[in-house]
Amino acid sequence: VIACVGGIMTIVAMFAVHLGVRRSISGSDTKGQAEGHEIGIAALNTIAGGTGGGGMLLILSRVYKDKWDALGGINGFLAGQISVAAGVYGFYPGVAFCVGLIGAFSYVLWVQVAKRFIDDPLKSFAVHFGGGLWGILAAPLLIRDESLFYDLSFFRVQVFWLECVRSTGYHSLGSYHLLARVWIPEALQTPQHI
Numbered sequence: 001v002i003a004c005v006g007g008i009m010t011i012v013a014m015f016a017v018h019l020g021v022r023r024s025i026s027g028s029d030t031k032g033q034a035e036g037h038e039i040g041i042a043a044l045n046t047i048a049g050g051t052g053g054g055g056m057l058l059i060l061s062r063v064y065k066d067k068w069d070a071l072g073g074i075n076g077f078l079a080g081q082i083s084v085a086a087g088v089y090g091f092y093p094g095v096a097f098c099v100g101l102i103g104a105f106s107y108v109l110w111v112q113v114a115k116r117f118i119d120d121p122l123k124s125f126a127v128h129f130g131g132g133l134w135g136i137l138a139a140p141l142l143i144r145d146e147s148l149f150y151d152l153s154f155f156r157v158q159v160f161w162l163e164c165v166r167s168t169g170y171h172s173l174g175s176y177h178l179l180a181r182v183w184i185p186e187a188l189q190t191p192q193h194i
Contacts, residue, residue, distance in 0.1 A: 084135060
């Protein structure tokens with residue numbers, strides 16, 4: 001129950017992050033300010049992406065585990081929300097749903113990868129890295145009116161994908177540097193009997 005309450009609080013916090021990025025609402029299109037319809041689109045896309053990811057994880061857990069997995073559904077919802085973050089103001093709602101849905105598959109993939117290298121009982125690495133990586137790769141392809149499928153401009157795709165490589169490398173090196181002292185002697189590993 002406590003994990004579900006924490007998950008719901010995180011889902012609500014993600015709305016604050018997506019809607020608060022522009023800092024204020026105004027009638028003008030000045031830098032850092034959003035118009036009211038943009039805030040509505042961002043809220044709708046956040047719900048659509050989360051619904052796609054959470055729904056897909058619930059269906060996958062029902063089919064493959066033969067039970068409903070509430071924590072998996074929350075993680076899927078969060079992975080879907082994180083997947084649409086890169087294009088939250090630019091996706092169509094149906095596209096945001098599909099991006100969140102594929103974000104759930106990215107989450108499942110990174111859960112399997114992380115099992116080999118990371119002791120992560122909450123699967124937060126897979127939620128954030130899997131959902132975020134897919135979102136960064138999907139945004140330049142699917143943002144309305146400015147994506148590869150609308151104007152066939154490869155520049156935006158290259159910028160997003162280079163940022164993906166840069167961000168992954170930067171955070172990987174930073175995490176390794178911070179955790180190397182406890183990671184090498186395996187001080188962060190949970191004993192098997194727990």
